Amino acid sequence: MEGVGTFIKDAWRLARPYFASSDERWSARFLLAVIIALNLMSVGLSVLFNFWRADFYNALQGKDWDAFISLILFYRVTDKGLTFGFTVLAFAHILVAIYEVYLQQWLEIRWRRWLTARFLDEWLDGRAYYQIGLTQNPKAPGNDNPDQRIAEDIRDFCDSSLTLTLGLLSRIVSLFSFLTILWGLSGAIELLGVSIPGYLFWVALIYAAFGTVFTHLIGRPLSVLNFRKQRVEADFRYALVRFRENSEGIALYRGEEVEKAALLGRFSAVAMNWRAIMQRMKLLNLMTVGYSQAAAIFPIVIIAPRYFAGAVQLGQMFQTVDAFGRVESALSWVINVYRSLAEWRAVVERLATFERSVIAVRTSAAAGFARETSPDGTLRLTDLTLKLPDGTKLLDGAALELAPNHSVVVTGRSGSGKSTLFRALAGIWPFGNGGIQMPANAFFLPQRPYIPLGSLRHVIAYPHPIANYSQGDFIAALEDAGIGRLSDQLDIEENWPQRLSGGEQQRVALARALLAKPDWIFLDEATASLDPAAEAALYDILKTRLPNATLISIAHRPSVAALHDRHIELRRDSAGSGLLAATVPAA
Numbered sequence: 001m002e003g004v005g006t007f008i009k010d011a012w013r014l015a016r017p018y019f020a021s022s023d024e025r026w027s028a029r030f031l032l033a034v035i036i037a038l039n040l041m042s043v044g045l046s047v048l049f050n051f052w053r054a055d056f057y058n059a060l061q062g063k064d065w066d067a068f069i070s071l072i073l074f075y076r077v078t079d080k081g082l083t084f085g086f087t088v089l090a091f092a093h094i095l096v097a098i099y100e101v102y103l104q105q106w107l108e109i110r111w112r113r114w115l116t117a118r119f120l121d122e123w124l125d126g127r128a129y130y131q132i133g134l135t136q137n138p139k140a141p142g143n144d145n146p147d148q149r150i151a152e153d154i155r156d157f158c159d160s161s162l163t164l165t166l167g168l169l170s171r172i173v174s175l176f177s178f179l180t181i182l183w184g185l186s187g188a189i190e191l192l193g194v195s196i197p198g199y200l201f202w203v204a205l206i207y208a209a210f211g212t213v214f215t216h217l218i219g220r221p222l223s224v225l226n227f228r229k230q231r232v233e234a235d236f237r238y239a240l241v242r243f244r245e246n247s248e249g250i251a252l253y254r255g256e257e258v259e260k261a262a263l264l265g266r267f268s269a270v271a272m273n274w275r276a277i278m279q280r281m282k283l284l285n286l287m288t289v290g291y292s293q294a295a296a297i298f299p300i301v302i303i304a305p306r307y308f309a310g311a312v313q314l315g316q317m318f319q320t321v322d323a324f325g326r327v328e329s330a331l332s333w334v335i336n337v338y339r340s341l342a343e344w345r346a347v348v349e350r351l352a353t354f355e356r357s358v359i360a361v362r363t364s365a366a367a368g369f370a371r372e373t374s375p376d377g378t379l380r381l382t383d384l385t386l387k388l389p390d391g392t393k394l395l396d397g398a399a400l401e402l403a404p405n406h407s408v409v410v411t412g413r414s415g416s417g418k419s420t421l422f423r424a425l426a427g428i429w430p431f432g433n434g435g436i437q438m439p440a441n442a443f444f445l446p447q448r449p450y451i452p453l454g455s456l457r458h459v460i461a462y463p464h465p466i467a468n469y470s471q472g473d474f475i476a477a478l479e480d481a482g483i484g485r486l487s488d489q490l491d492i493e494e495n496w497p498q499r500l501s502g503g504e505q506q507r508v509a510l511a512r513a514l515l516a517k518p519d520w521i522f523l524d525e526a527t528a529s530l531d532p533a534a535e536a537a538l539y540d541i542l543k544t545r546l547p548n549a550t551l552i553s554i555a556h557r558p559s560v561a562a563l564h565d566r567h568i569e570l571r572r573d574s575a576g577s578g579l580l581a582a583t584v585p586a587a
Helices: 004-020 025-061 065-072 086-135 146-186 199-219 222-245 247-253 256-308 314-331 338-366 418-426 456-461 471-480 484-489 502-516 532-545
Strands: 075-078 081-084 188-191 194-197 370-373 379-387 393-402 407-412 432-438 442-445 520-524 550-554 566-572 578-580
Touching (some): 004 086, 004 338, 025 081, 025 086, 025 146, 065 075, 065 086, 086 146, 086 338, 146 199, 146 338, 199 256, 199 314, 222 247, 222 256, 247 256, 256 314, 393 432, 407 418, 418 432, 418 442, 418 520, 418 550, 442 502, 456 502, 471 502, 502 532
Parallel strands (some): 393 578, 407 550, 407 566, 442 520, 520 550
Antiparallel strands (some): 075 081, 188 194, 379 393, 566 578
């Protein structure tokens, strides 16, 4: 966990851009200004209530019926000035309280929307979302559960930042507003022959100081515990999501007991951390609840001697008690919100470490390959070296040139680097160096297609907008891919990853390629779930419908190799270095 100085800098760095440089900065500042004004009005109403309380209880003590009714209804004029009635003050307070909360919630959701978009931009830029799992330690702070950080931590950051900041502002204004009242009402006290003016203020200050110190000593570990809580909760939820997504495989393996044990093991981390929070909160509550209870009676005990001596009236006594409570509450702000502060600090550190991890992975990725768009549509590799994250070389100084309008199959033993080569060509593999010239219009089909949420029409058009294609385009693509029976379900939203078999999912991916009509198509065993006859038929469809497209395939089956014009093999020489064998006619 970071120090307090770093925490404050991180919080400021996260909060400042929205109000200082975003497109919404002027409307955000206006909303914040209105909320602050309402906050100050609320404090002002508290001051008016304080003076109303003095006159009201004096009216009760003096059995003054007219004053009692006036102070309940609208207003009363005395030699001290105008005092608004309870009805007026209560109506104003209700109005201010309602709109303060409403506008704060409005600003919060606007801020959260902007901050979410910003974090998504940073996470997606340069495919950091993919590379962060390759280049960073998954257990290091900042790398785990990015979904939870974007969905929950940003929400909690916006909420806590506004609530705590406005709460602190309110307490500061309350402190100075009621300090004058308390100072004037408390009088002086003789202590060891020394007259101490405004003694109730000094009592409140000393009382709050001791409470703050002890609260911090007891609650300091909560920041670390809350940081860990966010992590283990997210780990447990992620495990449940993976169970749901892979339910068929688990059911076929009959792995329920193993999965149950794994889920309970992750939940045990949640429970252990929760018990640690419980123990710490028990001590903290012992301190804060005891402190609050003592604070309720403490000012009455202190002011009672002056009341019984006739130095103050009942109204002034309750006014003094209220003023003391306001000053003590302002000075005890840290005590009252300590748990919220600890949770806010944990949220700030999770967002800050996540942002630093994303920046670090983008910086490291930029230092790898020299990529550029091919000026003539030819794929060129120059002095290309591919490595694994541990530094093992898969290729060393490879060179390759592939002209368009060919079909090429890439083969090699498992682990030789075929898929890694495709990842480097796609620009998502950061380990290695060398020059890569890629054609502009390339389309990659992995062995396991990605099936997004949404309608089947959206699934097939992905990642392009649905509006790019006509109804006839969709139907033709489905028919060519061999799944024409789904044509009447294009606008149905289902859990398509579970609805479609592995082979059908690969056919959906091929339908995407037929819709997109790229110049180059890279297939990483993209037909491995199909039988040889279906593979041959689909390759024939691709060549027929996209006659000018270049097909580059990774394959193990000889039947697939036979469908291509040329053949490249990844081998290792006698020294163990990886190399690209000379291009030969496909078998």
